[in-house]
Each structure stands twice: as C-alpha cells, then as structure tokens.
Amino acid sequence: MLKVDGKNDIPSNCNIGDYKCQAKDVCEKVTGVSCIHQDYDCAFGTKGSWYPTGTPGGSRFNFAYAYDFYNGNYGNICGSPDYFDKYGLAKNYTYAGLGSWKRQ
Secondary structure (H helix, E strand, O other): OEOEOOOOOEOOOOOOOOHHHHHHHHHHHHHOOOEEEEOOOOOOOOOOEEEEOOOOOOOOEEEEOOOOEEOOOEEOEEEOHHHHHHOOOOOOOOOOOOEOEOOO
C-alpha cells in the first residue's frame, strides 16, 4: 500500500524500490486516467515523472519518483494548487512541490 497525503492508501503491485512503477500507480489511481512519462521533474528538472492524460505535463501537475522530498519540504507531487483541489490531494509543502506520496 502506498501512502499519499490527502488520500486513502493506494494498493500497488510494484516491487519495493521500483519508484518509477509506484509513481505511475499513484498517478493513475489518484486521477483515474492513464499517465504519461516525461523526463522532467520539478525539483531537478531531469529525473522524470508521470502526469495524467488531459493535463499539460511539465510543472503543471506531476508525480516524481527520484525523491520523497527535496530540500526537506518540497514534495514529490508537483503542480498548480487547482489540480490538488480537483483530485483531493493535500497541499502540505512548499512552492510547486505541494504534495507527497511515500516511496517504498
């Protein structure tokens, strides 16, 4: 089960340590649509993330997998606050890295 701030635990069949797979699971189960991989992530710019179809990708809304937190309080769910509201995600952290899911 994967922990996502603001949501119930999310079941996953991904292996422990397969963060890329886990991030895709979180993205798809939170949004209810297929998610697309991109090389971009909000913290580093090049470590990859998943974003749901129907959203623009980039930094607008994505689920990163290379980190849990960057600089202590920048979460791995990045995007505009309106997407957090739309999908019922908690906005507990700073800047665009407002949300978090816990990697296993």
